[in-house]
Amino acid sequence: MTNVIEHASANTTDATVGQSLRTRVEMRKAEIEVAIANSTLDARTRRDLESALGAVDGLLTGDLDRIPKVVAIELNTWLEASKHLDEHHEAASGGGSALPSTESFSTSG
Numbered sequence: 001m002t003n004v005i006e007h008a009s010a011n012t013t014d015a016t017v018g019q020s021l022r023t024r025v026e027m028r029k030a031e032i033e034v035a036i037a038n039s040t041l042d043a044r045t046r047r048d049l050e051s052a053l054g055a056v057d058g059l060l061t062g063d064l065d066r067i068p069k070v071v072a073i074e075l076n077t078w079l080e081a082s083k084h085l086d087e088h089h090e091a092a093s094g095g096g097s098a099l100p101s102t103e104s105f106s107t108s109g
Helices: 021-036 043-057 069-082
Strands: none
Touching: 021 043, 021 069, 043 069
């Protein structure tokens, strides 16, 4: 689990596609734990991460080598729901917003 993705544009959910569900969940869980340890988090992000961590802890019980289908569905849902938590994107070059300009959406004409 030391291979936690550190690149800002990647996340373990996408980077581990093709691996076992257990591995994918454990790597994402570790990534969230590292993020929670970051002292610069704002309160909302910290709450979101702690909530995601609490939700998965209840699912990671029993025989994780033979995950029941019902639990596997919940774990997949959790992976998708948590994959963009604490994800940071750099603004487009030039220091402006990464969003497109609204000037090109003029309604006059």
